[in-house]
Amino acid sequence: MMNYVADPPGTGREPAVHAENLTVVRGPRTVLHSLDFTVPRGQITGLLGPSGCGKSTLMRSIVGTQAKVTGTLDVLGRPAGHPTLRTRIGYVTQAPSVYDDLTIRQNLDYFAAILDPGRSGTDRRQDVERVLTDVDLTSHADSLAGNLSGGQRSRVSLAVALLGTPELLVLDEPTVGLDPVLRRDLWTLFHAIAADRGATLLISSHVMDEAERCHRLLLMRAGEILADDTPEALRTRTATETVEAAFLHLVDEASAAARDDSRENSRDDSGDGSRENSRAKENTR
Amino acid sequence: MSTTTTAPTGTAAPKPAPTGALNAARTLATATRVLRQLRHDPRTIAMLILIPCVMLFLLRYVFDGSPRTFDNIGASLLGIFPLITMFLVTSIATLRERTSGTLERLLAMPLGKADLIAGYALAFGALAIVQSALATGLAVWFLGLDVTGSPWLLLLVALLDALLGTALGLFVSAFASSEFQAVQFMPAVIFPQLLLCGLFTPRSNMHPALEAVSDVLPMSYAVDGMNEVLKHTDMTATFVRDALIVAGCALLVLCLGAATLRRRTA
Numbered sequence: 001m002m003n004y005v006a007d008p009p010g011t012g013r014e015p016a017v018h019a020e021n022l023t024v025v026r027g028p029r030t031v032l033h034s035l036d037f038t039v040p041r042g043q044i045t046g047l048l049g050p051s052g053c054g055k056s057t058l059m060r061s062i063v064g065t066q067a068k069v070t071g072t073l074d075v076l077g078r079p080a081g082h083p084t085l086r087t088r089i090g091y092v093t094q095a096p097s098v099y100d101d102l103t104i105r106q107n108l109d110y111f112a113a114i115l116d117p118g119r120s121g122t123d124r125r126q127d128v129e130r131v132l133t134d135v136d137l138t139s140h141a142d143s144l145a146g147n148l149s150g151g152q153r154s155r156v157s158l159a160v161a162l163l164g165t166p167e168l169l170v171l172d173e174p175t176v177g178l179d180p181v182l183r184r185d186l187w188t189l190f191h192a193i194a195a196d197r198g199a200t201l202l203i204s205s206h207v208m209d210e211a212e213r214c215h216r217l218l219l220m221r222a223g224e225i226l227a228d229d230t231p232e233a234l235r236t237r238t239a240t241e242t243v244e245a246a247f248l249h250l251v252d253e254a255s256a257a258a259r260d261d262s263r264e265n266s267r268d269d270s271g272d273g274s275r276e277n278s279r280a281k282e283n284t285r
Numbered sequence: 286m287s288t289t290t291t292a293p294t295g296t297a298a299p300k301p302a303p304t305g306a307l308n309a310a311r312t313l314a315t316a317t318r319v320l321r322q323l324r325h326d327p328r329t330i331a332m333l334i335l336i337p338c339v340m341l342f343l344l345r346y347v348f349d350g351s352p353r354t355f356d357n358i359g360a361s362l363l364g365i366f367p368l369i370t371m372f373l374v375t376s377i378a379t380l381r382e383r384t385s386g387t388l389e390r391l392l393a394m395p396l397g398k399a400d401l402i403a404g405y406a407l408a409f410g411a412l413a414i415v416q417s418a419l420a421t422g423l424a425v426w427f428l429g430l431d432v433t434g435s436p437w438l439l440l441l442v443a444l445l446d447a448l449l450g451t452a453l454g455l456f457v458s459a460f461a462s463s464e465f466q467a468v469q470f471m472p473a474v475i476f477p478q479l480l481l482c483g484l485f486t487p488r489s490n491m492h493p494a495l496e497a498v499s500d501v502l503p504m505s506y507a508v509d510g511m512n513e514v515l516k517h518t519d520m521t522a523t524f525v526r527d528a529l530i531v532a533g534c535a536l537l538v539l540c541l542g543a544a545t546l547r548r549r550t551a
Binding site for chain 1: 315321548
């Protein structure tokens with residue numbers, strides 16, 4: 001990881017992400033309910049929660065591709081979606097978004113050219129080689145992306161986000177479907193990126209054991225943030241052994257509170273919630 | 286709706302530093318990428334280039350007894366082929382870009398919409414030149430298509446038609462959510478123009494209402510332009526008008542296509 005430029009610390013005393021009263025509506029549904037949170041710089045923040053709880057919508061809002069976002073959402077000191085942020089954020093969608101009919105190297109060449117067309121060819125090639133090494137795909141560089149396995153394709157997608165020197169990496173479930181060795185290697189890489197160049201990483205997952213590897217956690221459920229803390233503090237606060245147990249504890253607590261609040265209020269939310277809750281248990285092996 | 290609400294239409298508001306109106310390097314990179322994608326699909330290239338030639342060949346011998354008819358229809362088809370093929374290729378290619386998530390990724394990066402569209406137009410325009418050059422060459426030199434004017438002008442109209450096809454395909458792909466729908470736009474958008482463009486019967490023979498409709502359809506001018514080249518030795522005023530109308534339509538539809546690319550989606 002040689003040419004990671006350290007984030008010039010003078011510029012960014014603002015938090016990486018700051019949200020106040022952030023609400024997102026998709027069609028008839030309110031997906032995010034007036035969230036308030038802050039993601040500090042230079043750390044790995046895990047965005048944890050069951051499938052369908054709004055993690056991807058939140059990430060899309062942060063990178064500025066989500067419509068109907070209201071409230072305050074500042075990213076690296078600018079309103080989310082600001083044009084100057086486009087070179088400063090690396091974003092990996094949940095489904096790998098690469099061209100299947102190009103080789104890995106051709107994919108990376110293209111995205112590198114889009115990112116910074118001013119750079120010299122040699123510079124860009126070095127950058128491509130670096131990210132290929134990062135995601136351990138150097139030996140497959142000339143294979144068509146369409147012929148790769150699912151895990152390899154998602155690593156190509158990740159490699160694209162690592163091009164250049166993003167200050168914020170927004171990674172939507174980057175380790176899904178990867179084997180344990182690869183997952184460990186990627187987490188090592190994530191930590192190296194945070195430590196060596198002071199980049200901020202926001203990583204979503206529905207696998208709770210990955211939570212232990214994050215500096216901070218945002219636990220989400222049904223469009224709301226259940227907790228915003230370090231893994232350790234969460235375990236201590238809920239008197240549990242694992243983040244998974246802490247999460248379930250918080251979910252039960254929230255549902256109990258919701259029941260007490262309004263018994264007659266049987267909106268679709270509660271039904272939705274219990275279903276997601278059981279799904280959460282499934283997902284958190 | 287509180288303080289610094291991030292405007293849903295945040296793309297147009299602040300003048301972007303990294304993305305100007307049109308960035309030559311990003312446009313070229315996009316065109317190269319589109320052509321590289323095609324290169325991994327040789328069958329598509331072969332079909333794009335060979336089918337118009339085979340059709341012209343067929344047509345020549347269908348009208349074996351009446352070479353005049355071949356002249357008329359052949360010249361018109363030289364303009365229509367690039368329009369149809371580029372329409373199909375572009376609508377599918379951009380639909381793929383939309384559904385595969387690469388469009389979302391690109392628009393989250395410092396790529397201008399104009400760069401993307403110009404990149405596509407450039408790549409498919411280059412392909413159209415090869416396609417039209419082969420078809421025109423075959424028709425004029427081997428199948429005895431009798432053109433009075435310069436074959437270069439035929440090629441120019443063919444290229445403009447290809448651009449128009451690219452523009453229409455790009456625009457239409459915004460309204461298709463699957464490849465099934467996208468190919469259905471071919472009969473919906475292209476067939477009416479084909480019927481009304483004067484290929485089957487001169488436009489002046491049509492019902493006045495249909496003639497009026499054909500007056501506002503761009504393919505009519507593409508075919509008119511081809512026929513001008515067929516009958517006149519030099520560039521006539523009508524030819525210039527036709528060419529400008531086709532080019533103007535292509536540009537207009539490209540802009541409409543750009544408007545369908547949204548950085549923020551639901």
